[in-house]
Structure formats: structure tokens, C-alpha cells
Amino acid sequence: MTTVRVAMTGFGNVGNQVAELIDRRREHFATHFGVEVLVTGVCGSTTGLIDPSRISPERLQHKAAFEPGLTGSAFMEQVNADVLVEAGPSDYSTGQPGLDYITSAINRGLHVIAVSKGALVVEGPTLLQSAREKGVQLLMSGASASALPTIDFLTYDLAGTHIKRIEAVLTGTTTFILDTMVSRNASFDEALAEAQQLGIAEPEPSFDVDGWDTAAKVVIIANAVFGVPLAISSLARESLRSLTAEQLGSWKADGLTPRLVGYVNQDEGQVEAGVGIRLYSAEHPFSLTRGSTKALYAETMDLGEFTLLGGASNPRATAAAALKDFHHILTSSE
Amino acid sequence: MTTVRVAMTGFGNVGNQVAELIDRRREHFATHFGVEVLVTGVCGSTTGLIDPSRISPERLQHKAAFEPGLTGSAFMEQVNADVLVEAGPSDYSTGQPGLDYITSAINRGLHVIAVSKGALVVEGPTLLQSAREKGVQLLMSGASASALPTIDFLTYDLAGTHIKRIEAVLTGTTTFILDTMVSRNASFDEALAEAQQLGIAEPEPSFDVDGWDTAAKVVIIANAVFGVPLAISSLARESLRSLTAEQLGSWKADGLTPRLVGYVNQDEGQVEAGVGIRLYSAEHPFSLTRGSTKALYAETMDLGEFTLLGGASNPRATAAAALKDFHHILTSSE
Structure with a gap:
């Protein structure tokens, strides 16, 4: 069975829900797509956690066990992943911190699911173009109108x-x-x-x-x-x-x-x-x-x-919209 | 440039509109998908026309030039195509004539765009299963609710x-x-x-x-x-x-x-x-x-x-729904 590894940057309410939904659907992913889906890394603004063998939803709750400084470029250099879910804060002037995470992920050949809006507003066309050139997908269902599937x-x-x-x-x-x-x-x-x-x-x-x-x-x-x-x-x-x-x-x-x-x-x-x-x-x-x-x-x-x-407007619905993007990535990788 | 050949069975108002839309979008298909799209065969209930090099929308209007008897299994055996658009009449008891056309197309490895409903109502699950086994797509946007994209x-x-x-x-x-x-x-x-x-x-x-x-x-x-x-x-x-x-x-x-x-x-x-x-x-x-x-x-x-x-309810809208399915086939074949 192929393994699909997921890294998550920005780990607040929506990030937690995405991790929970992925875990709930592990059997479905195995049955329908023949893939084992593992969360292999998570980071917030100051700490992070990487485990190539799998991070369970329970471990994600123990923030005290997160490693200080394992964030930003240090996190992206060390994490081994196929898909990045970026769900950090949105800054509409600089696009950061999402912009650096998404850029780095695309350059490393990861598919990207953007939930935060900042990077897409500031550099959307450039990021979409980079994704096309790298042959990866940049999806943004959770960033456009909560659960309403506009795009x-x-x-x-x-x-x-x-x-x-x-x-x-x-x-x-x-x-x-x-x-x-x-x-x-x-x-x-x-x-x-x-x-x-x-x-x-x-x-x-x-x-x-x-x-x-x-x-x-x-x-x-x-x-x-x-x-x-x-x-x-x-x-x-x-x-x-x-x-x-x-x-x-x-x-x-x-x-x-x-x-x-x-x-x-x-x-x-x-x-x-x-x-x-x-x-x-x-x-x-x-x-x-x-x-x-x-x-x-x-x-x-x-x-x-x-x-x-x-479309519901709550963190669970936004997470489900991101999970939909994940399904689309699995479908197009079949 | 790859060639994608389209056969059409059942050639009434919707069929005419599909042919016209395909022709209007030939340049778009070439630019966006790098494919040359040709209508290579068309048949109604008693006559048909096959030309592997291309049938223009103008020729489709000259029904007198259609060959008598070039329909049904004779048409399917002779036409060289990658995609079948089935837009004939719907019989909700037998599923015919669409059922034979769609079954034959799937067995020959063609993708199928169903506009007629009969075969789908009578044998939908069997046809979907056959399509999966053959690795082809069976799409039906024009058969479910005119232009409203339900499926x-x-x-x-x-x-x-x-x-x-x-x-x-x-x-x-x-x-x-x-x-x-x-x-x-x-x-x-x-x-x-x-x-x-x-x-x-x-x-x-x-x-x-x-x-x-x-x-x-x-x-x-x-x-x-x-x-x-x-x-x-x-x-x-x-x-x-x-x-x-x-x-x-x-x-x-x-x-x-x-x-x-x-x-x-x-x-x-x-x-x-x-x-x-x-x-x-x-x-x-x-x-x-x-x-x-x-x-x-x-x-x-x-x-x-x-x-x-x-969603509009007219032959042009139904044809555009079928053309959408054609886009999806081209996208997933990229």
C-alpha cells in the first residue's frame, strides 16, 4: 500500500479538525484509494513535532511534547511529506507565514492545501504558476468561502x-x-x-x-x-x-x-x-x-x-473543505 | 498533437448542438489540452456517416448524404472513436437503443457521455461497473437534470x-x-x-x-x-x-x-x-x-x-452539459 504523508503548518482549531478528520477516514482512504495516510509533522508558530512513522490525533493534543524552534524553514527542511496543509494565520500585506510554507512545499514537490488566505491574496497567481510548473496541485477550498464550494x-x-x-x-x-x-x-x-x-x-x-x-x-x-x-x-x-x-x-x-x-x-x-x-x-x-x-x-x-x-461556517466545515481537497489529490493521483 | 475522435449515436437537436459546440471549441482543445478533436462518426436510427478524417458541422446537415443502414452494431463495428456521445431516444423499459450503443462502446474501450436516460435507468449500475473494469469513464451530466450539475x-x-x-x-x-x-x-x-x-x-x-x-x-x-x-x-x-x-x-x-x-x-x-x-x-x-x-x-x-x-432547460444547455463531461474526460486523460 502506498503511503501518503501529510504535514500541517499552523495548528489551531481548523488544523486540529483536519487531523481528526484524516484519522477518522484512514480506513476509507485504504479501502477506496489503496493508500495509508499518515500525519508526519505538525508545527505552530514556535514549536513543532515530526515523526515519520505517524502522529496520532492524541499526541497532537500534548503541545508540551512539541519541540521548541521546530517551525518555519527548520520544520520544512526536516519533515518528510507528500502533502502540506497550511492553516496558519493570514496576513494580507505580507502573505506570511503561509507564503514561505507554501512556496517551500511547492518547490519540494508537495501538493498544497491552503486554508489560510494571506499567501493566496498576496501571491496567488505566482503560486499557482509555480505549482503548475512543478506538477503539483495547489487547492484552496477552505480559503475561499468556508464550506461553500465556489472554486x-x-x-x-x-x-x-x-x-x-x-x-x-x-x-x-x-x-x-x-x-x-x-x-x-x-x-x-x-x-x-x-x-x-x-x-x-x-x-x-x-x-x-x-x-x-x-x-x-x-x-x-x-x-x-x-x-x-x-x-x-x-x-x-x-x-x-x-x-x-x-x-x-x-x-x-x-x-x-x-x-x-x-x-x-x-x-x-x-x-x-x-x-x-x-x-x-x-x-x-x-x-x-x-x-x-x-x-x-x-x-x-x-x-x-x-x-x-x-455551507456551514465553522472550523469543522472549513476542515472538511480542506479534506475534500485532499480527496481530489488522492483521486487525481490514482 | 494527440487526436481524440468522437462518435455520436442518436443525432437530433441535442446531437447537433454537441457537434456545433465541439467544433466551436476545437482551437480551445488544441491550446489547453494539446489535442485535436474530430467527429468521426454519426448515426441516427436508420442512417449514419463515418469519416475517419473529420466530419464538419456543415456535412452533418446533409442527411441525404448519410448511408442507409449505417446504424446500430454496423455503425459501432466500423467507427473509429475514443469517445461516444449517446443522445438517442430514451426507452425506460428496455433501455434501447442507447443500451446497446453504450455497452458496445465500453467493451471497445471508449469513454461514454450519456445524454439519453433509458440505458442508465435500466442498467446504470451494470454499465458503471463495466466502465470501471474497462478503465473508461461513463459520464451523464446531460442525463440527470439538463444543465443543473447534480452529479x-x-x-x-x-x-x-x-x-x-x-x-x-x-x-x-x-x-x-x-x-x-x-x-x-x-x-x-x-x-x-x-x-x-x-x-x-x-x-x-x-x-x-x-x-x-x-x-x-x-x-x-x-x-x-x-x-x-x-x-x-x-x-x-x-x-x-x-x-x-x-x-x-x-x-x-x-x-x-x-x-x-x-x-x-x-x-x-x-x-x-x-x-x-x-x-x-x-x-x-x-x-x-x-x-x-x-x-x-x-x-x-x-x-x-x-x-x-x-440551469437552462433547452437542447443547447443539455449539449453544453455533455461538453462539460467531454472536458472532464480530456482533463483526466492529461
């Missing part, structure tokens, strides 16, 4: 047709704030404060309400699907901050639901992408999005138009 | 997670009849007559209104996705015929939209499938289906729940 749907389910445009609800916090403004006739500041009290919005809310989170996901999706390099700074972006309770009340009176969406239009090889506030009538499925529900709309040349709604 | 979504986008259940709106005619009963306070017979006048329902409506069409699609999807052989005759099935205007009026008063859906429940390896009338509140995306809109709902163990709506 798989657009590249696989709609393969062979021209995609004219997509629109997507990718940030739950903004949906919550917009709906609070409508239901309570609240100002933006009041709705934001409520979202912050509930732990839905961050103390520093700019990432969500100024559209940066949606923009980051649009960049990741567009780079993977449309093959055109997009810089996050080049995207047109609207913020929720300028909205008033009066505006939202008037939209509600007209039966319209506002959503902050990312969009990509593709025409004659030109790709235009951005983040904006759009209004949806009750007949549009986007009007049914609530809370953290993600949604994707696509208009194609020959297949018609599609709306995809749903 | 791709469930097997690829949701790979690696347990699918607990699916529900799907797969027959546009029944949606039209149900909505007409509601909007006009009409009886089933009145709504059916209107659908027949508009050419939406067939003169013999049993296939649609008694759930056979939905059942056929459920069988195709379930066999491909859940890997459990299902016979169409074993499915529980509800008919629209017993519904009254009063029932629909009372559902409407409660804000509920009725839809005829196919369903599959999977629990502990047990698969239960059927066709039934279910009620959806205004918060459920199925309540937004209109006319020919198809819809798929899936509940998973780790990824959450999803609803997929849309």
Missing part, C-alpha cells in the same frame, strides 16, 4: 462553458449588520455595536464592513477560476459605513434586500472585479441569505444561470 | 463528506401545473389541460405528473452518487393527480409552496429513495423555483447544507 463549482461543475459573471455573498458579518439595520431601523454604528457585542464583528471592523474580507475572497476565487492576476488593492470597494437607516428603510419598502457582494465580470478576456452593495428582490435567492450563509451566483454562456447557497 | 456537485464539490440526504426538483412540468393550480384556483385537470395547450405537458402526461420522469432522474443520480443499485420500480412515488384546488389553497394560505421532488436518504449504508410532494416555506430556496427551474438540496455531515438552483 470547485465554477471550474469543475461549469467546465467548458464561458462564465460571463459571478456575484457572491462571502462575508456573514455584513449580512448581519445590514439585516439589523433593517429590522431595528438602526444606524450603521448601532448595528455594528450590536454585532460586536455578540462577537460577530471584530473590535476593529474594517476588514469586514469596508469589504476587505469579501475582496480577499474574490481575489482568491478570480485568480483560481479566471486565471487573471488580480491585486486586492485594484478592486473597486464599497463600505457599509455610508449607509443610513433611511436608505435601508426605503429599500425594504420596495421589497429589496441589500447585500455586500463580491463580483467578477468577464467579457472578451477582460476581467473586472470588485465589492459592492447590491439590492435583491424577493424572487432572487440572495434575498434568502441570513447570518453566515454564503451564496454564489454565476451566469454562463450556454448552461444558463445558477445560484448556490449554504 | 458533479454531489461527487466532486462535496467529495469526502457523508451526504445524509438530497432532495431535488427535477421536472419542470409538475412545477408549472402546481403553480397554475395555486394561481388560478384550478383543478388538476384544468391545470394539466393548460400545460398541454402550451406544449409544456405531453398529451400522455403520466411520465411527468405521476413522477416517472423525476424517478428516472433520481435513479440515475443515486446510482452515480451513492453507488447503490436502485430500480425505478422500487421507488415510492406520489402523483399530482390526487391533489385538489382546496388543498393547494390551504397550503398557499399557510405560505407553503408545493413541489414534486425526488429524494434520497442515506443512513448507515441504507439508501431510501422516492418521489413525493413536499411543502416549502418562503424561507426555503425551493419556493423560488418557477417553470423549468431545477433545484437540488443536499444535507451533509460536516460541510452543512446546500441548495443549488438554476
